Amino acid sequence: MIHRRRPDPNRRSARAQTAILKATRELIGEIGYDKMSIEGIAAAAGVGKQTIYRWWPSKAALVLDMWSPEVQQQLTFPNTGDLAADLKTQIISVIDLSNDPAFGPSFRALVAEAQHDEALASQLVERIFGPRIAAAKERLRAGQTEGQLAADIDLDLAIDLFYGGFYHRYLLRVAPLTHEHAEAVVDAVLAGIGGVPLTPPKRRRLVRARPAT
Amino acid sequence: MIHRRRPDPNRRSARAQTAILKATRELIGEIGYDKMSIEGIAAAAGVGKQTIYRWWPSKAALVLDMWSPEVQQQLTFPNTGDLAADLKTQIISVIDLSNDPAFGPSFRALVAEAQHDEALASQLVERIFGPRIAAAKERLRAGQTEGQLAADIDLDLAIDLFYGGFYHRYLLRVAPLTHEHAEAVVDAVLAGIGGVPLTPPKRRRLVRARPAT
Amino acid sequence: MIHRRRPDPNRRSARAQTAILKATRELIGEIGYDKMSIEGIAAAAGVGKQTIYRWWPSKAALVLDMWSPEVQQQLTFPNTGDLAADLKTQIISVIDLSNDPAFGPSFRALVAEAQHDEALASQLVERIFGPRIAAAKERLRAGQTEGQLAADIDLDLAIDLFYGGFYHRYLLRVAPLTHEHAEAVVDAVLAGIGGVPLTPPKRRRLVRARPAT
Amino acid sequence: MIHRRRPDPNRRSARAQTAILKATRELIGEIGYDKMSIEGIAAAAGVGKQTIYRWWPSKAALVLDMWSPEVQQQLTFPNTGDLAADLKTQIISVIDLSNDPAFGPSFRALVAEAQHDEALASQLVERIFGPRIAAAKERLRAGQTEGQLAADIDLDLAIDLFYGGFYHRYLLRVAPLTHEHAEAVVDAVLAGIGGVPLTPPKRRRLVRARPAT
DNA sequence: ATTTAACCGAGACGGTACGTCTAGTCTTGAT
């Protein structure tokens, strides 16, 4: 297997890079991720195709790069002291971003592409999902010490529960994404949905049986 | 908008149809969904390309058709009287199917394609997700009357909670899918993962009667 | 080699035959011979493709059949006693027919097709060119007995000379086809174009040396 | 009307061009013009289809290009001082070329295609027929000054007469093409084939001085 | 200050697959 020689980042043309990202952003808005071709981006940016291939391994990687700033700044997790409220705030902002016509559809396309592009999949986890999950876990951990979250719960599982509903609806399109849904999810996950509260105010006590395996 | 004339299903060649589905199944196993082309399917099936285009609008639609039997027979939802156990059983069987190398990767590809193919997306909801969700809801409803599930919970939300974790890991690949995970999800969703509040907001006591398994 | 069973002409549907020829005539006028397909003719005639294939071996054969009446009635060669005048009259009528937008281009297409369709080529010679050449030869023979044409000239050669100029221009498009050209050809062929008539009225005597071989 | 952007001839790959022409020559010999496809040429030449489409508008144009050298070198018209002999020599060489199984049938196909391809028709006139006619006219003009051809004859007409017979037989296949036919045509055209008139219209005497061969 | 090595725009190249078109054959049901 021959490895392509790595280009020298110091000599990279800022003009070309900017033009490529700009053209990508515009094209993705006009014709969408799937109809957009590297050929088209190069033409729109007034750039040789090779210049794109030199710096990005695929169309998806380019789009991922294009969004890094947007996603990065969404990273900070609020901490007002009220875990439920903070989770709701955060998930709602994710919903809003996913409903943004400039971001939602093309990020969806990125997730789609990652289903058959292993490199992209790890990039996504590494650069997008990983950091966000880490930030969320940190907030959850704080919640645990404050007693707002079961102390012995596995945080990865907690993430699944709080965010799984979102991805279920975002990627499968089985139901719409609303602020109310986000709030209902957080409440339900925290309170649990088992049992029949015959007399509403009286709630059950959490009895978790599994000791650490 | 010109609509292509519809072919007459009565005159459809059973031989061709069978050969196409068979070739699709084989090819998808050998080279995978993405490297498989309609051209290749036609050649492998000994069929004219037009015959494929006549009956299926896209490669994805063909693959969806190919799987309908498999998914259909997975539809029945167990009811042993123990809701938690039944949910675990069902989700575990979904996990097993998704981990089946013949099914998992190509179904993932289908979900991916649905991100930019509206027609496919609705087909998926209509033929795959819809019926399964309906079956699950029916079971949940039974659980509600038996007092194993909160009577006032929105069942679409319940579905999000029980299955969201699965899709989160299946599509985003942020963590592995195991039987243990399925069980932990069900338990956590039913019990809730909120902590013991230091301050008033009184919490419920867990009243769950595990019947003998 | 399997020979296709011959259909029974007695059971042939007159309606279908008429509709096919009519549709052919109309289509050839609208979109031209080359863009016209058997598929299209069948659709326009409200006839099954098989019905066309059953009775005609090719699109060209069908078009040839369609024109047979037109060409047939052009067959009679005038005989006013003046050979030169009759030839001019005849060639001019051929030129006019070839300049008829309904006939000229599609007959050209037929001749074109005959360049790679041996069966059509012989049909053309047999049904179109042969009879016309025979009629022309008959008239030339009469001219010979009347002393208006060299008695020992090979009539096939004579046909080449009188009509060759026409086909040269008709098929190669090297120069336009006019009535004047037809007249000039006939005059030149009869008188010959060798030598320099310094004093116009005085013309040379024909001395033909080749005795019958 | 959108005009396709023109490719840069300076960057044309000599290797590809050569391979394409070579493959065309071989294929046309093996399976003939009509069964030869651009797809097949590309495959045989080890070349992308686009590379053919980039430089040639049609299969016919490609074949025309392929033959240009052959036809070009046939261009010189002999001038031995004896017009009749030179015409015979020239026409015979044309007949021989047309009877060459490598050239004759496929050039016929080219002429056929030109009947419905205006661009090809003008290319043929411009690159093949035009130059040859010009060369012939030049020779004829020389003949006129030497008194071997009627001074007042229109040279386009003369071309029609000398070559029309050839094309009549070449394209209509009404009679075979032989050297004898070529010689008979030249003799007859120069001498004329009109009979000895019984009544006045005085006729010329043949005055032709054959120089020693 | 000049060399030299990389990047750059441009686009030709070998390929693959697309979705359409037509050829000519085969099948079905109606007349």
Next chain:
DNA sequence: ATCAAGACTAGACGTACCGTCTCGGTTAAAT
């Protein structure tokens, strides 16, 4: 048995992009 209808196998069409490659022209560092 013919007919209308149209599904079938086959395969070429011309287009769109892929990712690689070559070509001059232009920087920017290294001599």
